[in-house]
Amino acid sequence: MAALTASQAPGAEVDHRVGDPGKERPDEAQPDGAPGDDAYHTELPPLESPAPPRTSPGPSESGIPASVLAAYKMAARSLGASDAACGLRWELLAAIGKVESGQARGGAVDKSGTTLKPILGPVLNGSGFARIHDTDGGRLDGDKRFDRAVGPMQFIPSTWSRWGADGNGDGSRDPANIQDAALAAAGYLCAGERDLGTKAGLHRSVLSYNDSRAYLRTVLAWYDFYRKGTHKVPDGTGPLPDSPGAGATDGAGKGNGSHGGSGSHKPGKGHGGGNGDGGHDSPAPSPGTPTDLKPVLAGPLTAYTGGTFEQRPRVKAVNASGKAVKGVRIKYTIKGDTDARFPGGRTSATAPTGADGISLAPVIDAGERAGEFTVSATAEGRDLSAAKMHATVSPKYTFARTPEGPLKAPVDSEFTEIKVELEHEKEAAGGVPVTATMITEDGEENTKGPYFKDLFGNEDRSITKTTGGGVLSKKGVLELPAVHTDGHTGTYTLRLTTEDGSTYDIPLKVTAK
Known part of the structure; x- marks a missing residue:
């Protein structure tokens, strides 16, 4: 170890004296006391780690699985670009991931970055480790009596509830997902305005993850x-x-991991099942008991106003071993400020999981109001975290007018040559009926101010016209008749609305003569 810590790279924050508490510097910071287990891997890196040559893969110990490596780099970039930047390097995340879980068990993750099998630390029942009673009802770690660290970065449930992050943007925080876990670890390491560019800050950060000098030495060696x-x-x-x-x-990691101590401070994580049963005296979940719901979308949930969503929300129910669970009733609920609905105008619907563990929600009608909403999937009668999926309703038509901005006209005159172009997916939209209405601030039809004239010369504040079809008129162009002004001054709104709900407002400013 002395040889390893002495052969540091330029600028590496390895303290040659870190193993001797009696020589600890006054500015060596102490951990922040986050509870966890003290099981970690003690293998040390080779004495030399040259950069891998172009013609060969280099030492096997310097190889990091692609998805895991990408997650570390993305997490460090995300934090480095935020106000929480603390000088964190992705290599520190890699070092901790190596010591905690062997880089997610050698990169055994699926396409989304979630571990193929749960990764659990020892049961924290006080037998060789800290005693931490259950804090999540067994939802993350499958144990309803005591907590266990979970996932590739080994978070215990109570710490995950505070520091959990959504690193892959799927709307959920999963400690078994390397992208979520890496971003959470990055935030945890940078907590408290730490400066990891200094030796004291770096050591404080690592010790907060696990209050063990041996752990610190091991992580710094891999770093x-x-x-x-x-x-x-x-x-x-x-x-x-x-x-x-x-x-x-399978031949290692069984039992308590006696190399560890009982007073650890590792962050907490959780998923059911796992490889370490040291002292676990609570029954394991049944193979038919779901422990997690995961979104398994085939694509983004997007639709245009007036249409339906091509993709349907779907989730997969899995047990503690990551296997599919059949027959779980999943309730889908639409939450948000749109009028998107399931069939029958409902905001909720249920669908059971099949043999593949997948539940498919009914088709969603996008409605006539653009906006965003969330589809939340929960397992009926089960205490599982909801799987959330983000959905977007976009206007079917886009409007363009040249020049933009308010139109001006004095009282007792008129606005002329109002032309607006309609497009759908960047193509001119011909033959589209558009209703033009003079509205109040509340969106109601106005009774004063600018108006159209009907065939008999009467005031009309709502008319319907159709965009040109491209034969005798320019395709996609809406040409409105003259808008007359009465004796009222002020700014009014002319709203254009298509049948699907797409809208466009034109301010009309009426001035005194």
Whole structure:
């Protein structure tokens, strides 16, 4: 270890004296006390880690699975571009991920970055580790008596409830997903305005993850190693840890992991099932018991006003081992400021999971109001976190007028040559009926101010015209008749509305003569 910590890369924050508490510097910060387990992998990197040559993959220990490596880099970039920037390097996330779970068990993740099998730390029942009673009803870690650290970055449930993040933008926070877990770990490491560019700040950050000097030495050794060079390897082909701990091979990691101490401070994570049953005296969930719901969308939930969503919300119910669970009734609920609805004008609908564990919601009618909403999926009669899916309703038609801005005319005169172009998916939209209405601030039809004239010369404040079809008139262009002004001054609104609900407002300013 002395040789490893002495061979640091330029600028690497490795303290040669960190293993000797008696020589600890006064500015060496202490951890923030986040509870967790103390099981981690103790393998050390090779003494040398040259950058991988172009013609060969380099040392196997410097290979990081592609999805895992991308998650670390994305998390560091996300934090570096925010107000929470603290000098975090992705190599530190890689070092912690290596020590905590062997890089998500060698990169055993699916296309979304979620571990193929749950990664659990020991049961925190006070036997060789901290004693932490259940804080999540077993939802994340499958244990309703005591907590367990969960996922590739090993968060215990109570800490995940505070620091959990949505790194992949799917609307959910899953500690078993490497993108979510990496971003959460980045935020946790940078908490409290830490400066990881300093030795004290770096050590404070790592110790907050696990209050163990041996842990600090091990993480810093891998941090130094990765800063000297890494290379990408395919998911599932990364080296597996041999020492006990989460994410180890089947022959390692069983039991408590006696190398650890009882006074740990690792963050918390959780998913049911796992590879370490040290002291677990509560019954494991039945194979037919769902422990998680995951969105499995085939594409984005988007639709135009007046239409329906081509993609339908769907979720997969899985048990503690990540296997599909059939027959789970899933309730889908639409929440948001639109009039999107399930059949029958309902805001909720239920659908059971099939043999593949997937439940498919009914088709959603987009309605006539553009906006965004969320579809929340819950398992009826189950205490599981809701799976949330984001949906967007966009106006079917876009309007353009040249020049933009308010039109002006004095009292007792008229606005002339009002022309508006309509497009759908960047193509001119001909033959579209458009209703033009003079409205009040409340959206009601106005009874004073500018008006159209009907065939008999009477005032009319709502008319319907059709955009040109391209034969005798320009395709997609709406030409309105003259708008007359009465004796009232002020700014009025002319609203154009299509049958699907797309709208466009034209301000009309009437001035004194």
